[in-house]
Amino acid sequence: MTPKEQQEQQMLDDYLNSQTMAEDSYNNPFRKYKCHRCKVAFTKQSYLTSHNKTLLHRKGERLSYPMEKYLDPNRPYKCDVCKESFTQKNILLVHYNSVSHLHKLKRSIQEQNSQGGTNGSGNGGGGGVSSSSIGACSSGNGGNGNNNNNSSKIGRAHV
Numbered sequence: 001m002t003p004k005e006q007q008e009q010q011m012l013d014d015y016l017n018s019q020t021m022a023e024d025s026y027n028n029p030f031r032k033y034k035c036h037r038c039k040v041a042f043t044k045q046s047y048l049t050s051h052n053k054t055l056l057h058r059k060g061e062r063l064s065y066p067m068e069k070y071l072d073p074n075r076p077y078k079c080d081v082c083k084e085s086f087t088q089k090n091i092l093l094v095h096y097n098s099v100s101h102l103h104k105l106k107r108s109i110q111e112q113n114s115q116g117g118t119n120g121s122g123n124g125g126g127g128g129v130s131s132s133s134i135g136a137c138s139s140g141n142g143g144n145g146n147n148n149n150n151s152s153k154i155g156r157a158h159v
Contacts, residue, residue: 017047019056081105 001009015021022040025031031041033048038057042048051057067083069075075085077092081104086092095101 013044013047017042017044022047022051081108 019040022031022042026034026039026041028041031043033042033045034040035048035051035057038051040051042051070078070083070085072085075087077086077089078084079086079092079095079101082095082101084095086095
């Protein structure tokens with residue numbers, strides 16, 4: 001096999017074992033190397049080994065956040081956008097600045113805007129984050145910002 005053919009074969013293997021293809025092919029009997037935790041399947045052991053080293057696998061993000069955990073009364077600090085809960089307020093504040101939270105927040109705002117235009121928040125249509133979106137990520141204070149100096153952190157995370 002020429003170097004060019006090897007390169008093309010490698011590109012094809014990489015595509016066939018990409019995250020999207022692996023997710024869609026979990027039940028494919030020709031994909032023998034499976035991660036049962038994430039429900040993904042690969043054509044070669046090396047791709048499964050690489051997957052097992054990723055943060056995606058270690059965090060188990062393919063599995064949804066358990067609702068029992070979200071509703072646990074011992075976890076009073078909740079993010080209603082991500083449906084995650086925390087035992088400490090400072091961990092919730094760190095979560096508000098996480099990429100996954102900000103991505104889900106952005107997506108939920110886009111969905112709100114595409115479904116009903118503005119939600120009457122009175123921001124003049126400036127495209128900013130509505131007060132209802134910020135309130136969706138509260139720890140029991142209704143998003144009113146009356147919880148000492150941490151309210152500025154919450155507001156900044158949603159701008």
